[in-house]
Amino acid sequence: MSDSTAGSDVPPPAVPEERGDFAGLVPAPIAGPFRKSWAWFDDRTGITGLLYKGLYEAVPKRGGWAYTLGSATLVVIIVQFFTGIFLLLDYVPSVTQAYGSLLYLRTDDLFGDWIRGIHLWGAYTLMLLIGVHALRTFISASYKKPRELNWISGVMLFFLVLAMAITGAMLPWDQASYWTAVVVTNIPHYLPVIGNGVRALWRGGDFVGPLTLTRTFALHIWVLPALLLGLIGGHLYLLRRHGEFGSWVNYRTTTDDPEKEIAERIRHAEPPYPTRGSEPRYSVPSETVDFFPDQLFKDTVVSLVLVIFIFVMALISGAPLDGPANAATLTYVPTPEWFYLPLDQLLVFFPTELIGFGVFVVVGIGATLMLALPFIDRNPERHPIRRPDVLVPAFFFIGTVIYLAMLGVNRLYNL
Ligand code: HEM
Incomplete structure (x- = not known):
């Protein structure tokens, strides 16, 4: 491929709005007695167009199984949100009642222990998935221009998920969680100048106590999820703006005039390609398929397998609960x-x-x-x-x- 093609970036498509606008061109997805209600709703929201745009956007044809990791991460996060809401039905965020409320959930709530197990195994699976997803986008160099912010928002999501895991681990107020709270809330005090203030703010005083639990709970169920949801929205918006890069296998040229081949690809590209601001040779995959049904099928299979794994592991091994928190113990070794x-x-x-x-x-x-x-x-x-x-x-x-x-x-x- 010659340098003249590699150097200049792809300009934005001529009339981007028109290219992506399906409204009025597609049938309503609902038939029968609900069609009129759908039409009413569609007039006000443009939902049919959005749905078709979402479903029929082009994605690279080759390597689709590797691109299921992001959506599987999303599905597991949704599982975490649902099970978290169910846990809130029983859990009491108070140092005198948190442990007891989990004992109640364990013994008296029909599915309580299972839900708690799903939340824990969901967290384990999420940590693994997010790592493998990051590794895949790293190996495929998906972080390069113009997807720098896809990567940066991803890194921030990674640290947010770690923060969710550590704050969640402090909530049961059993021995493990109490000593985790002691160790983790101590870390900020090593920060220069503001360290002691941050530790005191988090702990609600010099030592771990009732306010520590209240504040960690607020972080775990409000502050971090709000940031997480906002950032996921941004991450997915950027994905749709630039399109899935995929990997180098999608950009190989096969003719002896690669420049012409790439120009042809750009001319016939389907939205969201050609990727704005990208080098021409990486702006349009050689072959694409519609997100639905091709990629969505693969996404569903992988997510389903993982969700089944989480549900089964939760049933088999549940979530542990130590003895109640005891600040006077001298022998407990937190792991x-x-x-x-x-x-x-x-x-x-x-x-x-x-x-x-x-x-x-x-x-x-x-x-x-x-x-x-x-x-x-x-x-x-x-x-x-x-x-x-x-x-x-x-x-x-x-x-x-x-x-x-x-x-x-x-x-x-x-x-
Ligand atoms: C809450 C966590 C995350 C969610 C829900 C999420 C979701 C997604 C989804 C659905 C995709 C498109 C499908 C795919 O390529 O797998 C994607 C792409 C991408 N993600 Fe994430 N992601 C998350 C975390 C991360 C992390 C931790 C990183 C990197 C450190 C990252 C970097 C990227 C990049 C660079 C792409 C573009 C891939 C390409 O175009 O080839 N994401 N993400």
Whole structure:
């Protein structure tokens, strides 16, 4: 492919609104006695057009199974929201009643224990899914121009989900959650200048107590979900604006005149392609299919398998509940959730007085590098083999994380 095509960016389509506007061109999806009501509703909202636009947008044909991870993440988050609402029917956010309300849920509520198990296994699955989804978009270099904000909003979602997991773990007010609260709410005090103030604000005083639970509860059910929903909206809007990049396999040229082939693709592109602001060769996949039924079918299969897995695991192994919180215990050794194991193990290598500093340096550097990735990696190539400068350090990092997790398991469980 010649440089003249690679250099200039694709301008916006001539009349974008018209190209994406299905309103008035498509039949109402509802027949029979409800058709009139649908027409009334459609007149006011334009819902039919939106529905068709959503369903019949083009997505890359090849590699569709890898693109199911984002929608599966979304489905598991929805499961978390639903089960969270059900848990709220019994849970009481008070240090004197939280534990008892979960005991009640366990013994007296017909599906209570199962719902709690689904919420826990949903959280585990979500952590894994979000990691694999991030890894897939990293390997396919989907973070490159113009999708930098897809990636940055994704990184912020990743940290929000981690925050949801850690605040959720503090709510049962059993031994595990109480000591998690003691350790986690202590971390902010290592921040320079404002550290002590942030810790006191979160704890509601110098020590973990009733206000700590009230505030952590507010974070878990209001503040973080609101941010999460807003950011998911933004993430999906950007996805629809730029279209799914997919991966390098979707952009191979097959003729001996790649420039002409790419120009042809751009001429015949279906919305949302050609991607505005993209290099021409990566602006339109060589072959696309409609989101419905092709991609939606794959999304449904993967999400369904995962939801069944979560439901079954919740039934088999439920969610643990330790003894009630006891601030006077001297022997309790808090163990971190598996997804915090690598960080926990890394901090073992720091002297005690430097642990907080270690958290901020390690998490701070990691988060900054992740957020800045689209601006650090300026290599225009998308094929992983041609991007060793980012792939090699990333795989070294992943290998270290796995190794630390193994060390952590050995240390905590004497394997
Ligand atoms: C709440 C969490 C998240 C949800 C619900 C979500 C949802 C989605 C969905 C539905 C897609 C389109 C399908 C796909 O490519 O899999 C997508 C694409 C994308 N996501 Fe996420 N995502 C989340 C977190 C993340 C994270 C943690 C990252 C990276 C750190 C990320 C980066 C991206 C990128 C770059 C794309 C564009 C992929 C492409 O065009 O090839 N997302 N996301």
